[in-house]
Amino acid sequence: MFEDRIDKKAFLQDPFEAATEVLLGSYLCSRIGGCLTAGRITELEVYIGAEDKACHAYLNRKTPRNAAMFETGGCAYVFFVYGMYNQFNVVLNEAGTANAALIRGLEPVAGIETMQERRGTDRLDNLTTGPGKLCQALGITREQNGIDLGGDLLWLSPRDKKIEWQATPRIGIDYAEEYAEKPWRFVIRGSRFVSKIPKKGRPR
Numbered sequence: 362m363f364e365d366r367i368d369k370k371a372f373l374q375d376p377f378e379a380a381t382e383v384l385l386g387s388y389l390c391s392r393i394g395g396c397l398t399a400g401r402i403t404e405l406e407v408y409i410g411a412e413d414k415a416c417h418a419y420l421n422r423k424t425p426r427n428a429a430m431f432e433t434g435g436c437a438y439v440f441f442v443y444g445m446y447n448q449f450n451v452v453l454n455e456a457g458t459a460n461a462a463l464i465r466g467l468e469p470v471a472g473i474e475t476m477q478e479r480r481g482t483d484r485l486d487n488l489t490t491g492p493g494k495l496c497q498a499l500g501i502t503r504e505q506n507g508i509d510l511g512g513d514l515l516w517l518s519p520r521d522k523k524i525e526w527q528a529t530p531r532i533g534i535d536y537a538e539e540y541a542e543k544p545w546r547f548v549i550r551g552s553r554f555v556s557k558i559p560k561k562g563r564p565r
Contacts, residue, residue, distance in 0.1 A: 399469075437449060437508045449463075449501050
């Protein structure tokens with residue numbers, strides 16, 4: 362299991378289609394420090410550089426911090442926040458267009474003991490239910506910023522079953538004005554492995 366890699370072409374399509382049809386329900390896998398850890402992606406948020414006031418690359422402004430967002434889709438954008446947490450994104454675009462999906466939640470499926478040691482908790486529902494938590498559990502740091510997600514250190518393996526999903530507003534972006542309420546957060550319907558349980562809505 363987890364030997365297959367998502368085809369790079371999948372990361373070059375419309376970012377919302379890539380997020381819901383490819384990423385959600387797929388597996389984020391790492392072999393950092395020689396330990397395999399993996400989780401099913403249960404929650405993510407889409408960020409669109411050209412127009413999105415919540416995006417680090419708003420108006421497609423390139424900086425040393427966000428440069429990985431402008432690479433060809435299928436690489437990692439990892440950033441550090443609050444002086445404490447790493448957050449992992451999948452870049453979703455042709456080179457030069459800064460779109461990405463922030464991975465916010467995973468369902469742990471492999472290397473759970475390693476995740477528990479890294480996180481200092483035995484609670485499965487607290488291991489990877491948040492962008493900072495999942496990075497800590499999988500050993501992801503800024504060292505992986507810009508890495509190709511088709512390799513053997515950090516990769517994405519295709520989902521193996523059909524899912525239902527729902528869309529909600531993104532979390533923690535009140536500053537983003539009219540973009541704060543865009544329904545650009547996507548979760549697997551009914552999963553308990555998310556950072557915040559969404560209100561009931563129509564399944565997709």
